[in-house]
Amino acid sequence: MWVDLGEIMVAKAKCSVCGNKIDISGIPPRLEGVKIYCRICGATSLHKF
Ligand SMILES: [Zn+2]
Numbered sequence: 922m923w924v925d926l927g928e929i930m931v932a933k934a935k936c937s938v939c940g941n942k943i944d945i946s947g948i949p950p951r952l953e954g955v956k957i958y959c960r961i962c963g964a965t966s967l968h969k970f
Pocket of ligand 1: 936937938939940941959960961962963964
């Protein structure tokens, strides 16, 4: 999911377990997807760009 915040595009992923929005803008995109760690519930989910 891409969120337009003015001039910068900020990438955010949503945790599939608790719905927490995780900032993934600092993570380089990969074709196979990136693993994101939810700090709220501790779940690791795969996010595809
Ligand atoms: Zn979570």
